[in-house]
Amino acid sequence: MPFCVSKCRYCDFNSYAFTNQNLEQHVDAVLQEARMRIAGLKPQTVFLGGGTPSLLPAHTLARLLCELNTICGFRSSSLETTMEANPESFDKATAQAAMDNGVTRMSIGVQSLRTDVLQAYDRVHSPEDALRAYDNAREAGFQRINLDLIYAFPGQTLLEWKNDLATIQALGAEHLSCYELSYEPGTALTRLRDAGRWQPAKEDTCAEMFSLTREINAAAGYEAYEVSAFAQPGEASLHNLSYWRSLNYVGIGAGAAGWRDGVRRRNIEKPHEYEAAVFAGKDPVAESESLAKPIVLFDHLMMGLRLPGEGVLLERVRRATGLDPLQEYQAEIAALCAQHLLELVDSQQGQRLRTTAQGLLLLDNILVRFLPDEPSLSV
Ligand code: SF4
Incomplete structure (x- = not known):
């Protein structure tokens, strides 16, 4: 779901600022592609990602999940169905629509507990919104929650990161994803850095934070089962493990990537071009590579x-x-x-x-x- 309330400065995903694009129509296109490509697939895991899937109105999210189930039967086959949510749009109605329609795991983009840092990233929510989103997920009945966090913003000290992580751990989420702030080609943050207007954390500090993160997450009962992923016992993400094990997966949606037996494919990225291709009855593939x-x-x-x-x-x-x-x-x-x-x-x-x-x-x-x-x- 390639739309977000605004584009975060560090983001290099295929996401676009939401300016009242027709979300119903976009969901129609996603479902149409699903009908063409995954009818009866019975997937073992499902990941509804973005962008910001929680931007969908609750009734639209319910329609997407309900029709997707009719197409591929995920509710009887999927061992784990994750949805990504951002705090500004993840209200109680959205949480309930997700829970009622087969989502079993919620992944919330918290990123930081500091208002100034969230603003510097151009994120549109507050730390309080993130905590409220977590409560909304729990109240809707989610027993598997991941929280995304980013460390190593300019000036952040080890102690500050340690304290923020302790606050997050105290919430008791089953899974944490802790990423070092990265500077990807083409992002606003990279341009700011290159213009000398953003001073990245020093390499040594980043390395210390990486090690500290593993240490204090381990002490709090979160096993580091991947570079950035930490899980309580039995709570590793099955879907993400399938990427890391290089198993096959299908990507549906604008810019979605897939991998099957050494063939990598990616869909058309621009949402309106993607919709046009799908509505014309074409496979919305942009590139497909058979890898040596x-x-x-x-x-x-x-x-x-x-x-x-x-x-x-x-x-x-x-x-x-x-x-x-x-x-x-x-x-x-x-x-x-x-x-x-x-x-x-x-x-x-x-x-x-x-x-x-x-x-x-x-x-x-x-x-x-x-x-x-x-x-x-x-x-
Ligand atoms: S919310 Fe996520 S996908 Fe959207 S712009 Fe920010 S980092 Fe990118």
């Missing part, structure tokens, strides 16, 4: 090494790519294991390659060692 096997192999490593406990199941990679990572990267893996950045471990499902605690801090440097040079094939 070494690139699929790299993709498995890039995603799986984000999971420090689980790592990459080598047999799954061999099945998916026909390549053996231990042979393809014999020298690199031996060197990284000798430096205690990676380790090979045995599990019931087979041998796994995973990052050590130290390796997780240097994940980007590790991945550079595995970069393939074969181009992908566009189709």
Whole structure:
């Protein structure tokens, strides 16, 4: 759902400021694409993301979910159905419509507990709105809630972050996602930084905050099962795990991405162009790439090494790519294991390659060692 009340300065997602676009019509287009592409699919997980799905009026959200269920039967098949919500639009009626129509997990964009920081990001809600949104989710009956947070804004001290995180932990959400503030190409924040009008936190401070986050989340009972994801026991996101395990998924909607057996596809991004394509009966695909096997192999490593406990199941990679990572990267893996950045471990499902605690801090440097040079094939 590619609309948001306003565009956050750090955001590089396919999202557009809401200026009274016709949301009913957009939902019609999404449902039309779903009819074309996932009829009877019975998905194992569903993720309604954005943008801001909670921007939909409650009755429109209910219609979307209800018709989606008629199309693909997710309510009887899905082990986890997550919806993203932003505090300014997640009222009681929206929470109830989500709960009544099959959403089982709510993910709320809190981002910061400081008003000035939220304003600096151009977010339109207050910390109080975020706490109210959390209460609305609980009152509607949600037993699985994720809260999104961003650390390392300019000037933030370790103590401030520690205190904010403690306040969030005290709410008792089942899952926390703690991201370092990032400067993606083309965002307003990156332009401000490049113009010298925004001073990013120093690298050392970011690294300290990363480690502190893991430490205090662990002490509060949240396992760090991915670089930025923390879950109480049994509360890891099944949907996100499927990305990190490089399993197949379908993306429906403007700009939505999908992955199937080494083929990556992305839909048309602009909502009105996407709608026009769908209403003309066309597949709204913008690009589809059949990736060369070494690139699929790299993709498995890039995603799986984000999971420090689980790592990459080598047999799954061999099945998916026909390549053996231990042979393809014999020298690199031996060197990284000798430096205690990676380790090979045995599990019931087979041998796994995973990052050590130290390796997780240097994940980007590790991945550079595995970069393939074969181009992908566009189709
Ligand atoms: S609410 Fe989320 S998707 Fe929308 S602009 Fe902000 S970060 Fe991007």
